[in-house]
Amino acid sequence: MFRKFVCLSVLFTAALLTFSTPTFASGGDEDKTGFIMHHIKDSHEWHFATFGHTHVTLPLPVIIYSADRGLDVFMSSDFQDHDTHKFGEAYGTEGFYIDEHDHLQRADGASFTDLSITKNVAMLFLVILVMGYLVLSAASHYKKHGVKSPKGIASFIEPIVIFVRDEIAHKAIGPKYKKFVPYLLTLFFFIWIGNLMGLMPGAANLTGNIAVTATLAVLTFILVNVNGNKEYWKHVFMTPGVPIPLLLVIVPVEIIGLFTKPFALMVRLFVAITAGHIVILAFIALVFIFESYAIGVVSTLMVTFLNVIELLVATIQAYVFTLFTAMYIGGAVAEHEHH
Amino acid sequence: MDLILPSSGLIIWQLIGFLALLFILMKFAWKPILETLEERESSIDNALKAAEQAKAEMANLKSENEKLLQEARIERDNILKTANEASVKMIEDAKQAAISEGAKMIENAKAVIENEKKAALTEVKNHVAQLTLEVTGKLLRKNLSSQAAQQELVEGMVKDINLN
Numbered sequence: 001m002f003r004k005f006v007c008l009s010v011l012f013t014a015a016l017l018t019f020s021t022p023t024f025a026s027g028g029d030e031d032k033t034g035f036i037m038h039h040i041k042d043s044h045e046w047h048f049a050t051f052g053h054t055h056v057t058l059p060l061p062v063i064i065y066s067a068d069r070g071l072d073v074f075m076s077s078d079f080q081d082h083d084t085h086k087f088g089e090a091y092g093t094e095g096f097y098i099d100e101h102d103h104l105q106r107a108d109g110a111s112f113t114d115l116s117i118t119k120n121v122a123m124l125f126l127v128i129l130v131m132g133y134l135v136l137s138a139a140s141h142y143k144k145h146g147v148k149s150p151k152g153i154a155s156f157i158e159p160i161v162i163f164v165r166d167e168i169a170h171k172a173i174g175p176k177y178k179k180f181v182p183y184l185l186t187l188f189f190f191i192w193i194g195n196l197m198g199l200m201p202g203a204a205n206l207t208g209n210i211a212v213t214a215t216l217a218v219l220t221f222i223l224v225n226v227n228g229n230k231e232y233w234k235h236v237f238m239t240p241g242v243p244i245p246l247l248l249v250i251v252p253v254e255i256i257g258l259f260t261k262p263f264a265l266m267v268r269l270f271v272a273i274t275a276g277h278i279v280i281l282a283f284i285a286l287v288f289i290f291e292s293y294a295i296g297v298v299s300t301l302m303v304t305f306l307n308v309i310e311l312l313v314a315t316i317q318a319y320v321f322t323l324f325t326a327m328y329i330g331g332a333v334a335e336h337e338h339h
Numbered sequence: 340m341d342l343i344l345p346s347s348g349l350i351i352w353q354l355i356g357f358l359a360l361l362f363i364l365m366k367f368a369w370k371p372i373l374e375t376l377e378e379r380e381s382s383i384d385n386a387l388k389a390a391e392q393a394k395a396e397m398a399n400l401k402s403e404n405e406k407l408l409q410e411a412r413i414e415r416d417n418i419l420k421t422a423n424e425a426s427v428k429m430i431e432d433a434k435q436a437a438i439s440e441g442a443k444m445i446e447n448a449k450a451v452i453e454n455e456k457k458a459a460l461t462e463v464k465n466h467v468a469q470l471t472l473e474v475t476g477k478l479l480r481k482n483l484s485s486q487a488a489q490q491e492l493v494e495g496m497v498k499d500i501n502l503n
Contacts, residue, residue, distance in 0.1 A: 037342070040342065041341070042346060042349060063348075101341075113347060113348070114346065114347065114348045115348045115351060115352070116348055117352075118348065118349060120349050121348065121349060121352040121353075124349075124352060124353060124356050125356065128356050128357075128359075128360050131360065131364075132360060132363065132364070135364050135368045135369075135372075136363075136364070136367060136368050138372065139369075139372050142371050142372050142375040143371050146375065147375055147378050147382055157372070158372075158376070161369075161372055161373070162376065165373070165376075178373075181373060182361070182364070182365040182369040182370070182373075183361065183365075185364075185369055186360060186361045186364055186365070186369070190357065190360065209345075209349060210342070210343055210344070210345045211345035211346050211349035211350045211353060212349065214345045214350065215345075215350050215353040215354050216353075216357070219357070274342075
C-alpha cells in the first residue's frame with residue numbers, strides 16, 4: 001500500500017513538473033508560490049488549471065450597482081486578455097476594469113458597489129445547494145416515514161442533528177435551547193460542508209474568507225444580543241458585586257467584551273481554514289521551487305497527511321463555532337448568575 | 340482581492356444566501372426533523388414504559404396466579420381432610436350404632452328368651468304340679484284306702500327325709 005503510494009506520488013510529481021516547467025520556468029520564486037495567495041483570496045473568475053497556454057477557467061458574472069448607472073452585468077471574461085487571462089486596466093469594459101490585484105475599479109473614480117458573483121459567491125451557492133439538497137431530502141424522509149428508523153441521507157444527518165441539539169444546544173444554552181436549535185444546525189452544517197467542500201481540488205476558500213466568517217459572526221452577535229435578558233444587560237452595565245468606582249473600568253471592558261466574542265469567532269474560523277489551505281498549498285509549492293522528485297514524494301506524503309488533518313479541522317471548527325455561539329446565547333438567556 | 344478586508348459583495352451575498360438557507364431549512368427541514376425526532380423519542384419512551392408496565396403486570400398476574408393456586412391447594416387439602424375426617428367419623432358412628440344396636444338386639448333377645456324360658460318353666464311346673472297332684476290324688480285314692488298302705492306311705496316319707 002505504502003509502496004504503491006510512493007510510486008504514484010513519484011509519477012504524479014513527474015507529471016506536474018513536466019507540465020509546470022513551461023509556465024514557471026521563466027518566473028522567479030514569486031510566480032512559483034503566487035498561486036497560493038491566488039487560491040486563498042477571492043477572484044472574479046474561477047480558475048481551475050493552466051496547461052501551457054490553455055487556461056481552464058469558469059468565467060463568472062460581474063454585477064455592478066452604481067447610483068448613476070444602476071445595475072450593470074458583465075462576464076469576467078469581458079475584463080481580461082483572451083490569451084493570458086490577465087486582468088488589467090487595459091482590458092476594461094464600459095468604464096470599469098479589474099486591476100492586477102483582482103479589484104474591480106471604475107475608470108472615472110465614482111462610487112459603486114461590486115455585487116459580482118465571484119469565485120466565493122459561486123462556491124457559496126454550491127455549498128447552499130449541496131446543503132439544501134442534503135437536509136431537505138433528509139427532511140422529506142421524515143415527512144414520508146414519520147417516526148420510523150432513518151434511512152439513507154436521514155441516517156447520516158440524524159446523529160449530527162441529535163449531537164448539535166443535545167451536546168451543543170441543550171448543554172450550552174440550558175432549558176430554553178429549543179428556539180435556537182435551527183440556527184445552530186444551519187450554522188454547523190454550513191460551516192462544516194463549506195469547510196469540506198473547500199478542501200476539494202479546485203474549490204474556493206469560502207469559509208476561510210473573512211467576509212463569510214464576519215457575516216456569520218455578526219449574525220451570531222445579533223442573535224445573542226437580541227435575546228439578551230435583563231440579567232445579561234445588568235451584567236454588562238451594572239456588573240453585580242463590583243464597587244461603583246470600579247464600574248468605570250468594568251463597564252467599558254464588558255462592552256468591548258460584547259464585540260470581542262463575535263470578533264474571536266470571525267478570526268478563529270478565518271485563520272484556521274485559511275492557514276490550513278496555505279500549509280497544504282505551501283507543500284505543493286515546494287515541488288515547484290525545488291523541482292525535485294524526492295521533495296515531490298515528501299510533499300505528497302505531507303499533503304495527504306495534512307488533508308486528513310484538515311478533515312478533522314473542518315469538523316472541529318464547525319463544532320467550535322457552533323459551540324461558542326451556543327455558549328454566548330446561553331450566557332444571554334441564562335436565568336441565574338453563574339459565578 | 341484582499342485577504343483580511345471583507346469585500347462588500349461577498350458579505351451581501353453571504354447574508355442573503357445564509358439567511359435564505361436558514362429560513363428555508365428552518366421551515367421545511369429542521370422543524371419536521373426535530374419534531375419527528377422528539378416524537379420518536381417520546382414514542383420510544385412510552386413504549387419502554389408500557390413494556391415495563393406490562394412486565395410488572397405480568398409479574399403481578401403470575402404472583403396472583405401463584406397465590407390463587409396456593410389457596411386452591413390449601414382448600415383442596417382442607418376439603419380432603421374434612422372429607423376424610425367425616426368418613427372416618429361416619430364409619431365410626433355406623434360401627435358404634437351397629438354395635439349398640441346389636442347389643443340392644445341381643446339384650447332384647449335375651450330378655451325374650453328369659454321370658455319364654457320363664458313362661459315355659461312356669462308352664463312345665465304348673466303342668467308337673469298338676470300331674471303330680473293328679474297322680475298323687477289317684478295314688479292317694481288307691482293306696483290310702485287301707486291302713487297298711489297309709490302306714491307304709493308315712494314310713495316311706497320318713498325314709499326319704501332321712502335320705503335327704
